[in-house]
Amino acid sequence: MNLLFMDDKGECKMENASPMINKIENKKRRCSVKDLKDRHWIERLSKIDYAYQAIVNIHTGNAFGFEALLRCHVQAGFISIDDVFDQAYNQGILHQVDLFLRKKAIAKFARFKGSSHVKLFYNLDNRLFDTTDYSPGNTAQMLEDHGYALDDICFEISEKHNFHCHMKVSKVLNAYRSQGYKIAVDDCGAGFSGLQMLYYAEPDYIKIDRFFIQNLQNDPKKRLFVSTIVNLAHFMGSLVLAEGVETLGEYQLCKEIGCDMVQGYFVQKPQLDLAQLLKRYNSIGQLTRNERRNGRFEDRSLITSQTSYITPVYSNCSISTIFDQFRGEEDTSFFPVINSYSEPVGVIRETAFKDYIYSKFGRQLLENPSLGKNISRFITKIPIADIHSSVEKLIEIYTQFNNIEGLIMVEDMKYIGVLSTNALLKIINEKNLTVARNQNPLTKLPGNTMIHEYFAKTLSDISSTYHLVYFDFDNFKPFNDRYGFRNGDRLILMFADLLKKAGFSKNRFVGHVGGDDFFLGIKGSSHSSIIKEMENLAKRFKKNAESFYDLNTLKQGFLLAKDRENKQRKMPLMTVSVAVLELSKYQERACSIEDAGNMIAQLKKEAKRSKAGFSNANIMDFIPCMLQSPLDVSQIVINA
Numbered sequence: 001m002n003l004l005f006m007d008d009k010g011e012c013k014m015e016n017a018s019p020m021i022n023k024i025e026n027k028k029r030r031c032s033v034k035d036l037k038d039r040h041w042i043e044r045l046s047k048i049d050y051a052y053q054a055i056v057n058i059h060t061g062n063a064f065g066f067e068a069l070l071r072c073h074v075q076a077g078f079i080s081i082d083d084v085f086d087q088a089y090n091q092g093i094l095h096q097v098d099l100f101l102r103k104k105a106i107a108k109f110a111r112f113k114g115s116s117h118v119k120l121f122y123n124l125d126n127r128l129f130d131t132t133d134y135s136p137g138n139t140a141q142m143l144e145d146h147g148y149a150l151d152d153i154c155f156e157i158s159e160k161h162n163f164h165c166h167m168k169v170s171k172v173l174n175a176y177r178s179q180g181y182k183i184a185v186d187d188c189g190a191g192f193s194g195l196q197m198l199y200y201a202e203p204d205y206i207k208i209d210r211f212f213i214q215n216l217q218n219d220p221k222k223r224l225f226v227s228t229i230v231n232l233a234h235f236m237g238s239l240v241l242a243e244g245v246e247t248l249g250e251y252q253l254c255k256e257i258g259c260d261m262v263q264g265y266f267v268q269k270p271q272l273d274l275a276q277l278l279k280r281y282n283s284i285g286q287l288t289r290n291e292r293r294n295g296r297f298e299d300r301s302l303i304t305s306q307t308s309y310i311t312p313v314y315s316n317c318s319i320s321t322i323f324d325q326f327r328g329e330e331d332t333s334f335f336p337v338i339n340s341y342s343e344p345v346g347v348i349r350e351t352a353f354k355d356y357i358y359s360k361f362g363r364q365l366l367e368n369p370s371l372g373k374n375i376s377r378f379i380t381k382i383p384i385a386d387i388h389s390s391v392e393k394l395i396e397i398y399t400q401f402n403n404i405e406g407l408i409m410v411e412d413m414k415y416i417g418v419l420s421t422n423a424l425l426k427i428i429n430e431k432n433l434t435v436a437r438n439q440n441p442l443t444k445l446p447g448n449t450m451i452h453e454y455f456a457k458t459l460s461d462i463s464s465t466y467h468l469v470y471f472d473f474d475n476f477k478p479f480n481d482r483y484g485f486r487n488g489d490r491l492i493l494m495f496a497d498l499l500k501k502a503g504f505s506k507n508r509f510v511g512h513v514g515g516d517d518f519f520l521g522i523k524g525s526s527h528s529s530i531i532k533e534m535e536n537l538a539k540r541f542k543k544n545a546e547s548f549y550d551l552n553t554l555k556q557g558f559l560l561a562k563d564r565e566n567k568q569r570k571m572p573l574m575t576v577s578v579a580v581l582e583l584s585k586y587q588e589r590a591c592s593i594e595d596a597g598n599m600i601a602q603l604k605k606e607a608k609r610s611k612a613g614f615s616n617a618n619i620m621d622f623i624p625c626m627l628q629s630p631l632d633v634s635q636i637v638i639n640a
Contacts, residue, residue: 036096041088045097047076048084050105051270052112052277055121055241055263058255059388061284062412065119065154066112066277067263068105069270085125095128103142106153110146112274117341120148121184123156140179150180151339154205158186180315180339184241188229198236202381206233208259210244217249217463223257230258234397237346237381239413249463249585251287258393260386260413288388290460299391302430306423307387307409307416312336315345319375326350334405337379342414346379347405353378385419387411391431398424440512442489443496451511454521455593458583464523466583467530470600471495471576473516474613478561478571483548491548492516495541495576502537527582531616534578538613545574579603580616587620 036042052066070081078084088097102122109120143153155176176183184205185198198206208229212222226242233240242254245264254262267281313322313335325335337345383397385407398407398421406420419427438449446454458466473495480488492515499518503510509521522530546554553559558570581600591599599619607615 036093036100038093041093041097042100044076044078045100045104048072048101048104049272050108051272052109052274053263053270054268054277054281055119055261056267056281056284057386057412058242058251058259058262058284059288059386060412061267061281061286061288063118063277063279063281064261064413065121066109067121067156067270068109068123070101071270071272085127089125089127094125098125098128099138102139106142106146106148108274110148112277117152118279119152119154119182121154121156123158123186126157139181149340151182151341151343154182154184156184156186156207157203187243198232202236203238205241205261206238207241207243207263210264213242213244213250213254213264214246215250216253223253226254226259227257231396231400234258234383234385235400237383239384247463248287251284252461252463258389258397260384299431300388302427303387303389303391303394303409303419306427307419308423309417310334310336312338312344312415313348313375315339315375315379317375319378322348322375322378323353336408336415336418337375338415344384344408344410344415346381347408348375348378349380352380382406382408384408384410387416391427394419395424395428440514443493443512445496445500445510445512445518447512448514451513451519452593454509454511455596458521458523459591459593459596462586462588465525465527465585467522467525467527468581468583468596468600469520469522469530469534470513470579470581470604471499471518471520472579472604472608474575474577474608475559475571476516476574478559478563479548479574482559482561487548491545491574494544494548498537498540498544502533527616530580530582534580535614538576538578541576542574549573575613577604577607577613578615579607582616582618584618584620591619 036045048070049072051069051071053069054063055065055067056063070084073079073081073084076084078087085094085097088094105122106120139153140150142148143150182204183202184207185203186207187209188198188206206229208226212226212229214222216222216226230240239260240258241261241263242250242259243263245251245254245262245266247266250264251262251266262284267284268276268278271277310332311325311329313325315337316339322335326332333351334347334349336347339345382405385394385397387409388411389397394407404421406418406424408415409417409419435446435450438447439445440447455468458468473491476488476491479491495516495518496512499510499520502508503520507523507525509519511519511521513519549559554573558572560568561571562568563571579600581596581603596619599617603615603617607613
């Protein structure tokens, strides 16, 4: 019997199949690994148990999978978890020990999984690939015995130990992937291999090491590292999992940066008792619902309207099926590829078949039953994005990859469609129009709608300290009456420029309420530094405003004008009143947007009455009074 195949140079050839079949049978025989026979090891390993820790969708809280974590190692006579594998490796039985433990982890988890699709994340010691007894193909039977599909397990490859041969590892991982297993790089950024691991492993998931997540909100350098890893992962078509998330601040910043999943004490500690595991962690989902209720995620309807559903193909289909689909949809140049759980794997482009179609035996090779069942060689990864993402995040992902197809869109990790390049351009245009509509026409600063949204965000985000600053000109009307509206507009533009310079930062928001009223939101700075900065800003405005008066008025130090009762009197030169409301982190802000607005309005009135034109307070000074009796603002005013 002859077999048609393609050689390393891409040329099709025919050879007698018998020698090849013999090689395959021999390889199968070599793949069977002897079970662990050492009674002492079996007795020790039988005392080991597994705990499972949830890995959840960062937007919904739905459990995507659970990581199997080894426990009870001390009872088994090991000084640490690493000691289990170190001893096995030194005795040359690492693979046998791993298979024993792998079977144990799968069997226990099967009791929880039931009929629901949640993945088991299982850690592989990367020294397995260097052992003499290592051979792939031993997990499928374990999974089948417990009703698992190959898509149900994800192998985590750690950077804990260095690889001796990256090409060998790449070959093994490609074999895993072609069978349908998922691959994750664990503890990314903490090991020896670094970027080489990502390059050779081409993982489906990248798990960012806890070191980079811890205290993320207070460490700009860590934020840069995490952002870089997230962008690199999305460029490679991988999803990002943040490990060791323990606080609300870490969770929110991981979400803001663009992580897809989270794992850590903030969600749930590892559980030995399967009854404690959940399919959905409502505390995470509630955070997202709160953000939506407060005006966040207004981009979702815009993104959904532009997402097109392109009929996908399944990763286990034959090449002839894909041919038929391309013939049936001639205008389509690619198809998304999904697994049996509708999770995207990548895309198959029509151009991927050209080398085969135009070669001498290419078509026959593609239609050969023994080769046509595996389409993994034709799959190309492209970026995947969640439907809950902001427009800015989608643009950031796309511009770094700049592929033809656009972005694969998912909801709860399930394929829902493709956001094409043209669709992204339409979204950008619509977003720009929306921003323009919400801008003040004079200063081009965000108007009341966007200020309202910022208020909502600050009230819901207790992981950071915010300062809400309100500015109102003093004696603006007499100036306007005397020098005209054009000069009044010039004065407003002058102050807007001062604010833009003060607000030129990612953690600052500048808005124009209207007329001579302005708003500045600041995230993360200390209270004392904000007070000092606002004092200096008020002084600069006063000095700059003096240049708008004529010399005689300036020399007098006042302006003769009519007051609100139409009486002629001496009006002071223009200044600005400043009201500062502090929202300290980790304090529950049990008030509505309207309540916060009223607090600032009261502070503004007090600032105008004070000699310095300045007042500030903490929101907690107001809330107890709101619950008990009307607030006496004079008790909380601090004159600058």
